Amino acid sequence: xxxxxxxxxxxxxxxxxxxxxxxxxxxxxxxxxxxxxxxxxxxxxxxxxxxxxxxxxxxxxxxxxxx
Numbered sequence: 764x765x766x767x768x769x770x771x772x773x774x775x776x777x778x779x780x781x782x783x784x785x786x787x788x789x790x791x792x793x794x795x796x797x798x799x800x801x802x803x804x805x806x807x808x809x810x811x812x813x814x815x816x817x818x819x820x821x822x823x824x825x826x827x828x829x830x
Contacts, residue, residue: 764824765798772798779827784820791822800824 765775775798782791782800792803812818 781825
């Protein structure tokens with residue numbers, strides 16, 4: 764995420780990054796040491812998508828301040 768936004772890790776931490784997942788479970792988090800978007804917990808495809816062939820998890824990344 765840091766690389767994609769063109770930010771240094773310190774800038775990324777200082778901006779107040781929020782990751783919004785649909786639903787109550789937060790599946791993704793931002794690694795503060797690397798700036799990578801990673802899974803926050805194990806994701807069970809069978810539980811989430813059961814009979815759906817294409818399983819997609821969407822999340823939004825909100826960055827405070829001007830870009």
